[in-house]
Amino acid sequence: MKNHERTVMRMQPMHIRTQTFEEVNLGYSKEEAMQEASRCLDCKHQPCVNGCPVGIDIPGFIKMVEQDRIDEAYRIIEASSCLPAVCGRVCPQETQCEAVCVRAIKGEPVAIGHLERYVADQYYMKHHNVESIKQKSIKVAVIGSGPAGLSFAHDVIKAGFQVDLYEALHTPGGVLSYGIPAFRLPKDVVKREVDTLIEQGVHLLTDVIIGKTLMLEDLHTMGYHAIFIGTGAGLPKFMNIPGEMLNGVYSANEFLTRINLMKAYDSTSETPIKRGKRVAVIGGGNVALDAARAARRLGADIVYLVYRRGMQEIPARHEEVEHALEEGIIFKLLTQVKEIIGDENGTVKAISCCEMILGEPDASGRRRPIENPKKIMVFNVDEVIMAIGTTPNPMIIQDHQTLQATSHGCLVVNQETNETTIPMIFAGGDVVTGSATVILAMEAGRKAAKVVIERIQGLT
Ligand SMILES: Cc1cc2nc3c(=O)[nH]c(=O)nc-3n(C[C@H](O)[C@H](O)[C@H](O)COP(=O)(O)OP(=O)(O)OC[C@H]3O[C@@H](n4cnc5c(N)ncnc54)[C@H](O)[C@@H]3O)c2cc1C
Known part of the structure; x- marks a missing residue:
């Protein structure tokens, strides 16, 4: 053996x-x-x-x-x-x-x-070059170039259809480009995998916001046989606690997008970012860990990761937790931020937190955190980054009233086919599940692509 x-x-x-x-x-x-x-x-x-x-x-x-x-x-x-x-x-x-x-x-x-x-x-x-596959006259539109949209486009282009990939930002890749920092996922790695798809014939159209630049209805009249929505869940959640509007409070999305897409870490960049010396990141997922490690690289001496549950419940990848600890990120576990405190100029100066105790497991199977109001802690910080989750951007849903969504803003799809409530409009990835993982978004893209290919080829 x-x-x-x-x-x-x-x-x-x-x-x-x-x-x-x-x-x-x-x-x-x-x-x-x-x-x-x-x-x-x-x-x-x-x-x-x-x-x-x-x-x-x-x-x-x-x-x-x-x-x-x-x-x-x-x-x-x-x-x-x-x-x-x-x-x-x-x-x-x-x-x-x-x-x-x-x-x-x-x-x-x-x-x-x-x-x-x-x-x-x-x-x-x-190998740098891949063979282009001959295009046919059947046209399929993909909205959003994150893992779900890319995976869908990959399978559909292989079937020989024309694929137009619409992306709201100037750079394709979704969270792979604007969210996950380069020290974990170098941007040339993302670019080369997207470029492979483009070489295979996927037609990328950036800076096009569906629901604003073009409406879903426009795509219909442009003659697409099927549409796949993979617009992700990029709308940050906030906690609705006092002080969230102070200067120096960022959503992790904004913080990481400025770094990843606008090179805010580069002192010559035109899009600056505050370089906090004492930073608190609120949350315990991959996003929080990425923001904390990025803040450290921007020069923070102290970075607190404030998470309301314990180390066992932390949802981030194990490797990222290990790397963050090695890099000196201070984990403030079983700690819930209650207020962000500002100075006389309206800028962050501290956070006030309360200790948490773990109770019985909740619906997610993790032990429910309960506040212990008797133990309040104050940490002096000059920057706060909120990384407590995101929801789908409502623009695409508001664009089309018959596109049904849940109360959390996620698109409703048929579980078997990933078809939305409008025939031949499919959806998958974070816009359906809420923020999840790269591979699950890819799986959804593949599932929808299979149905689209079979439908169009008249097999079902
Ligand atoms: C910081 C961070 C770190 C993460 N780390 C990991 C990790 O380590 N491992 C892991 O598996 N997962 C990780 N995730 C989660 C993972 O990245 C997502 O689950 C995945 O990217 C979802 O893919 P998606 O294609 O559904 O959406 P996204 O990747 O969000 O892509 C959606 C795309 O659609 C575009 N778009 C949105 N609206 C429109 C519109 N109206 N018109 C045109 N385009 C539009 C967006 O600009 C975006 O490019 C992380 C997430 C974040 C934010």
Whole structure:
């Protein structure tokens, strides 16, 4: 039995890391990848494949890595996923494919995500150009170029239809571009995977807001046979506590977008951002961790992560929590912010918080946090970043009254087909589920694409 230990990925040294937005993880060498691949037990029942929402043939591609057959490995992954370099970096593998890896029963699972990233990076370095697929006269529109829209476009273009991809921002990629910082997901990695789709024939139209620049009705009259809405959940939530309007309070969305898309970290950038010295980030998900680590890189001496539950309940990826702790982020757990306190100029100077105690599990299965009003804590900070969640932007729903949405603003779709309440208009990703994960958005895009292709080809 192959029993050597999981191959650790090399990282940037700590003294460099907190000064730069360069990627922290450095990837595997060929030898490391082949060694890690050789740990795969090639189980008959392949639980990892079921653990992957888009069903990548994981043992299949890992076998190819073991034999140093990168092209074949890439083809296997690409049959199910158009974003392998992205997913290899940001998927929560520890709760998906790696969680069910048989090796995890007695030790460390195979590093599936690291191997996926290795294959995508190696393949890209070897080949730059991909063949364009001949277009047909059937036209399909995609609204939003995040993982859901990209995954949908990938499958539909492969079927030979024309795909027009409308994006509100000047840069495609959705959260991959404007949300996740470069030290976790370098922007050239996102660009090259989007570029691959464009080379395959997807027609990208940026700076077009559907619901404003063009209406859904316009797309109908433009003759699209089907429309896919993948507009995400980019509207930040706030807590409605005193002080949220003070100078120095950001939503994580705005904070990260300014950094990622407008290079606010660069002192020559025209779009500045406040560089707090003592920063509080409110929340415990990936977004909060990204904002906290970005604030540290912008020069903050103290960064508090204020989270109302405990370490066990923290929803962010394990690796990000580890990296944040290594980088000196101070976790204020079981702590709920009650008020943001300002100075005489209307600028943040402190937060007042209350201790929390964990009660019985709530509907999410996590223990419910209950306030202990007797224990109040005040932390002096000069910047507060709210990262307590987001909801879908209502613009697209307001554009079309028959497009049904839940009370949380999520689009209602048929669970089997991902079709909305309007025939041949489909939706998927965060706009349907509320903020979730890259791979689940991709899965929704694939599901809708399959139905669209079958419908158009007259198979159903
Ligand atoms: C900071 C941050 C970190 C995250 N980290 C992780 C992680 O590590 N791992 C993970 O799996 N998930 C992570 N997530 C969640 C993940 O990124 C999302 O679940 C995923 O991107 C959702 O994909 P989507 O395609 O549904 O939407 P999005 O990625 O939000 O893309 C939607 C796109 O639609 C565009 N759009 C919106 N409205 C319109 C309109 N009216 N017209 C035209 N275009 C429009 C938007 O500009 C955007 O480009 C993170 C999220 C954030 C914010």
